[in-house]
Amino acid sequence: MAVAKTAGAGLAKRKRPARELPQAPADAIQLGDLAEFLGYSLKRAQLRIFDDFIGCVAPLQLTPAQFSVLMLVETNPGRNQTEIASTLGILRPNFVALLDELESRDLCVRVRSSNDRRSHILRLTEKGRAVLVRARKLIETRHEARLKELLGAENRELLLAMLGKIAREF
Amino acid sequence: MAVAKTAGAGLAKRKRPARELPQAPADAIQLGDLAEFLGYSLKRAQLRIFDDFIGCVAPLQLTPAQFSVLMLVETNPGRNQTEIASTLGILRPNFVALLDELESRDLCVRVRSSNDRRSHILRLTEKGRAVLVRARKLIETRHEARLKELLGAENRELLLAMLGKIAREF
Numbered sequence: 001m002a003v004a005k006t007a008g009a010g011l012a013k014r015k016r017p018a019r020e021l022p023q024a025p026a027d028a029i030q031l032g033d034l035a036e037f038l039g040y041s042l043k044r045a046q047l048r049i050f051d052d053f054i055g056c057v058a059p060l061q062l063t064p065a066q067f068s069v070l071m072l073v074e075t076n077p078g079r080n081q082t083e084i085a086s087t088l089g090i091l092r093p094n095f096v097a098l099l100d101e102l103e104s105r106d107l108c109v110r111v112r113s114s115n116d117r118r119s120h121i122l123r124l125t126e127k128g129r130a131v132l133v134r135a136r137k138l139i140e141t142r143h144e145a146r147l148k149e150l151l152g153a154e155n156r157e158l159l160l161a162m163l164g165k166i167a168r169e170f
Numbered sequence: 171m172a173v174a175k176t177a178g179a180g181l182a183k184r185k186r187p188a189r190e191l192p193q194a195p196a197d198a199i200q201l202g203d204l205a206e207f208l209g210y211s212l213k214r215a216q217l218r219i220f221d222d223f224i225g226c227v228a229p230l231q232l233t234p235a236q237f238s239v240l241m242l243v244e245t246n247p248g249r250n251q252t253e254i255a256s257t258l259g260i261l262r263p264n265f266v267a268l269l270d271e272l273e274s275r276d277l278c279v280r281v282r283s284s285n286d287r288r289s290h291i292l293r294l295t296e297k298g299r300a301v302l303v304r305a306r307k308l309i310e311t312r313h314e315a316r317l318k319e320l321l322g323a324e325n326r327e328l329l330l331a332m333l334g335k336i337a338r339e340f
Contacts, residue, residue, distance in 0.1 A: 075202035
């Protein structure tokens with residue numbers, strides 16, 4: 001399939017000129033075959049993207065996981081803690097700590113369910129909704145906009161499609 | 171750029187028929203706009219890939235981070251602990267724990283550097299080299315081969331190129 005090859009070439013062409021021949025010092029550590037493993041490359045890209053995300057929303061002090069929870073609670077009001085945690089793949093002890101933090105900052109509340117007294121419904125507070133609006137604006141106009149610029153809009157869509165395919169079907 | 175779109179269409183076409191119209195239960199949690207954020211999709215794909223990686227090398231009991239360290243030490247014999255850790259972006263306390271584990275399993279040794287008594291050179295043991303050969307074979311023939319089948323070889327290359335671009339240039 002020559003198509004993807006051409007898209008790849010287009011991607012390479014958009015590299016900043018200064019990076020085209022990286023002047024690695026002679027004694028730099030060689031990645032060798034490690035760079036060919038998808039897991040390694042995914043993790044490195046994910047760490048870089050999370051760093052940038054955290055920097056972009058620094059005025060609001062939100063981690064990517066906290067942002068995901070606020071987004072999901074807003075989209076799914078009235079759902080319980082276990083449903084949100086399992087959708088995001090966050091382990092229970094980590095999720096409890098995360099909610100404690102969001103609740104202490106008045107961004108989200110846990111309300112005991114009237115159907116099942118053992119389960120907790122999650123709701124955004126007024127402040128939580130306002131913080132989420134600001135966070136989305138910062139992320140969309142800075143973080144995601146720069147990613148789109150780096151990759152190109154169509155390659156960004158292709159990347160999203162491939163990542164979704166891996167998460168759902170691999 | 172119509173090129174990437176065509177590649178994307180090719181990708182969609184390879185979806186398993188059963189997944190084309192996912193029968194989500196009516197009360198399933200909706201991801202909503204969250205699925206459009208690259209950071210979220212990257213993290214989900216990375217978690218899935220790490221899970222599969224761990225399953226593939228289960229007979230050898232290696233985590234992705236341990237595998238990366240063994241790979242890097244083999245490619246760069248005689249380099250010190252700090253250089254390997256910083257190349258992989260692993261924090262010092264985590265790296266020390268990881269090396270303790272590899273050393274206790276006789277896969278890797280720390281040798282005090284003759285040039286700088288405070289630094290430790292890393293070397294694979296005989297057993298470490300043998301385990302790495304077996305691990306690479308398992309990962310290449312199972313994990314990476316199935317990823318290539320899922321995405322297509324050329325889309326896999328394009329994915330690697332985009333992830334590398336993000337890690338280096340974003």
